[in-house]
Amino acid sequence: MGNKKLTSKELLKSILEISYENNQNLNLSLANKLASRAIKKAELINTKIVVSIVDNGGNLILLNRMDNSFLGSIDVSINKAYTALSFNIPTHLLKKLVEANGELYTLENSNKGKIIAFGGGYPIKINEKLLGGIGISGGSVKEDTEIVEYALEIINEIKMEGK
Numbered sequence: 001m002g003n004k005k006l007t008s009k010e011l012l013k014s015i016l017e018i019s020y021e022n023n024q025n026l027n028l029s030l031a032n033k034l035a036s037r038a039i040k041k042a043e044l045i046n047t048k049i050v051v052s053i054v055d056n057g058g059n060l061i062l063l064n065r066m067d068n069s070f071l072g073s074i075d076v077s078i079n080k081a082y083t084a085l086s087f088n089i090p091t092h093l094l095k096k097l098v099e100a101n102g103e104l105y106t107l108e109n110s111n112k113g114k115i116i117a118f119g120g121g122y123p124i125k126i127n128e129k130l131l132g133g134i135g136i137s138g139g140s141v142k143e144d145t146e147i148v149e150y151a152l153e154i155i156n157e158i159k160m161e162g163k
Contacts, residue, residue: 026055026124026132031062034124038136038151039066042143049138049147052077053124054085056132066138073137079114080121080135080144086111088130091121092145120144122152 031053042049048069053062060078083091094117097104108115119141124132134151136144 026053026061028061031132033154034134034151035062035064037154038134038147039064041147041150042066042136042139045139045143045146047139047143047147049136049144050074050077051151052081052135052137054078054081054133054135056085056130058082058085058133061132069138076116077120077135077137079116080137081133082111082114082121082135083116083133084121084123084135085130085133086115088123090119090123090145091116091135092119092141095119120148122148124152124155126155 034053035051038049038051048066050066050069050073051062051064052060052074055061060081063074063078065074080091083094087094094104094107094115096102098107098115098117099105108117116135120137121133121135123130124134134148136148136151138144139147
């Protein structure tokens with residue numbers, strides 16, 4: 001009976017499995033891993049961001065603000081995470097739907113103004129189970145989207161390996 005030291009990938013996979021099997025909301029450990037990846041990518045592309053993660057009830061469980069990021073990015077990142085969770089869709093896919101003549105025109109005026117219809121927010125899912133949402137704000141829409149997609153790659157990698 002040895003104490004096998006887990007790699008960070010094995011540890012994250014274990015966290016994901018426990019969260020999924022116990023039918024729990026997104027946990028703080030996974031949220032921290034996602035935020036760390038997002039910040040790593042932001043540093044690589046020289047962008048200052050705010051990362052927000054909400055659980056499946058829309059409750060904020062993590063907010064990380066990089067030094068010198070925009071103050072306004074705090075609310076925007078929270079609202080991107082909330083929007084992605086609420087509609088189970090990446091926020092950039094809402095853009096065409098909320099434009100004039102779109103099927104959901106004026107949707108962004110609902111939910112006390114919390115709906116964001118531009119890139120940087122994604123639902124967090126494991127095996128199609130919606131666990132929460134993640135929002136990135138501070139860069140351009142393209143940068144925010146690139147960063148959030150990079151952060152979420154770890155979940156996709158783990159899903160392909162096992163569950």
